[in-house]
Amino acid sequence: MAQHIYDYAIIGSGLTGLSIAAALSRETSNIVLLEGADVAGGVNKQINFPTGSINNGLRFVPDSVLSEKAMRFLESLLETKVVADVSEEAPITYDSGNFKTFLGFGENPPAFYEELNYFTSSKKLDLAVEPYQWTQMLLQKFTGDFMPRSYVTKFHQENDKVTSITINGSKTLHAHNFIFAGTVKDLAILLPEDAVSVRARSKLAKNNYWTALCLDLCHGKAVTESTAMHVLNGTTQDEIGPCAGRFLPAVEVEGQTLQASQWITFIESEVTDDSESVGLALKKIKRQVKRAYPEALDDLKLERIFVSPIIAGNGDLKLSANMTIPSLENLWIASATVNEQKNLVGSLLQAEMIVASLGFKVQEVEHLETDFQEASM
Numbered sequence: 001m002a003q004h005i006y007d008y009a010i011i012g013s014g015l016t017g018l019s020i021a022a023a024l025s026r027e028t029s030n031i032v033l034l035e036g037a038d039v040a041g042g043v044n045k046q047i048n049f050p051t052g053s054i055n056n057g058l059r060f061v062p063d064s065v066l067s068e069k070a071m072r073f074l075e076s077l078l079e080t081k082v083v084a085d086v087s088e089e090a091p092i093t094y095d096s097g098n099f100k101t102f103l104g105f106g107e108n109p110p111a112f113y114e115e116l117n118y119f120t121s122s123k124k125l126d127l128a129v130e131p132y133q134w135t136q137m138l139l140q141k142f143t144g145d146f147m148p149r150s151y152v153t154k155f156h157q158e159n160d161k162v163t164s165i166t167i168n169g170s171k172t173l174h175a176h177n178f179i180f181a182g183t184v185k186d187l188a189i190l191l192p193e194d195a196v197s198v199r200a201r202s203k204l205a206k207n208n209y210w211t212a213l214c215l216d217l218c219h220g221k222a223v224t225e226s227t228a229m230h231v232l233n234g235t236t237q238d239e240i241g242p243c244a245g246r247f248l249p250a251v252e253v254e255g256q257t258l259q260a261s262q263w264i265t266f267i268e269s270e271v272t273d274d275s276e277s278v279g280l281a282l283k284k285i286k287r288q289v290k291r292a293y294p295e296a297l298d299d300l301k302l303e304r305i306f307v308s309p310i311i312a313g314n315g316d317l318k319l320s321a322n323m324t325i326p327s328l329e330n331l332w333i334a335s336a337t338v339n340e341q342k343n344l345v346g347s348l349l350q351a352e353m354i355v356a357s358l359g360f361k362v363q364e365v366e367h368l369e370t371d372f373q374e375a376s377m
């Protein structure tokens with residue numbers, strides 16, 4: 001039997017891979033979306049909390065020209081309004097017994113300054129549809145074959161093209177074009193022998209900086225009406241550093257008032273497997289929350305921890321102007337970490353760029369309305 005050749009093989013079904021998959025679905029269904037995990041969505045997933053469905057961890061999109069461009073691309077893909085509004089609210093901190101406007105880290109910025117500073121912008125996009133919902137909706141727009149539990153373990157090259165990939169170390173899959181939306185660091189292992197220099201490969205392999213540590217809390221009462229981003233650090237400088245977080249609006253559930261809050265800090269990636277370091281950082285978040293809101297932890301209904309490596313660097317991976325590996329003309333690198341913006345916005349901008357470089361344009365749609373039906377998960 002003749003082997004099947006896909007037009008496009010997309011590796012990784014996070015926000016980046018799903019955006020490309022949804023866009024290309026307008027052109028063809030001969031696409032395969034390969035995902036190493038059991039389900040699609042990457043780091044943006046839904047969690048069912050006592051207060052209702054929420055993102056798995058704090059999510060925030062500062063307003064900027066690039067954010068608005070990225071959101072227009074997403075809205076065109078989803079044919080739905082995603083941004084409800086742009087609003088301005090200064091972040092706050094707790095100091096000497098009072099809440100104050102957060103004015104910056106001063107002379108003692110944390111080592112993960114860039115990661116945390118991102119959450120302190122006063123101007124933000126208010127989302128009508130949350131990131132975990134984006135990924136579900138994008139998957140619904142995808143018309144090709146979705147293959148979960150399919151981890152790509154090698155690219156195979158003939159002349160200057162990738163011709164096939166190995167999945168889970170054994171199965172072979174062929175395609176005309178390959179779009180990589182997985183972890184850039186893994187390219188050190190996945191790329192064929194001659195595709196990049198030994199030096200570039202070694203730089204890629206060392207490409208791992210900070211791990212995000214998220215704590216989601218469900219409080220058994222309304223703690224605050226403030227929706228501002230909080231930056232909490234306490235009075236003593238220690239190795240762990242500050243955290244950012246905020247409260248979601250309180251809700252009534254079966255006659256009881258509940259309120260969720262979501263917090264994030266970062267630890268060095270080398271200590272991610274060290275439960276003591278993770279434990280200390282989580283304890284510090286709780287200490288800071290208690291300091292600012294002394295009764296907030298008295299009646300916790302649930303706490304949820306989410307540890308996720310943030311791959312902040314790209315090992316200086318050199319790409320062609322059209323985002324392919326220079327020696328492999330049909331392997332596009334889509335991961336957000338090769339974009340200037342290493343976040344949700346970067347995912348969308350990188351996806352839009354790859355779709356354009358494949359020769360397609362997603363037309364902008366005017367006068368959209370929000371249309372999201374919660375999927376039962």
Ligand SMILES: Cc1cc2nc3c(=O)[nH]c(=O)nc-3n(C[C@H](O)[C@H](O)[C@H](O)COP(=O)(O)OP(=O)(O)OC[C@H]3O[C@@H](n4cnc5c(N)ncnc54)[C@H](O)[C@@H]3O)c2cc1C
Pocket residue numbers: 011012013014015016017034035036037040041042043044056057058059060061150151152153181182183186212213214306308309310335336337342343344345347
């Ligand atoms: C805790 C946390 C909080 C964040 N908060 C914010 C925020 O508030 N605002 C913001 O803008 N950004 C935030 N970000 C960053 C943003 O979510 C990410 O930059 C973006 O969603 C990354 O999407 P992605 O598709 O590139 O990667 P991912 O979501 O990581 O998806 C990659 C997918 O590829 C799969 N994969 C990898 N390698 C392979 C392989 N070899 N074969 C098959 N599958 C593979 C993985 O299993 C995964 O599903 C946050 C990230 C984290 C982790």
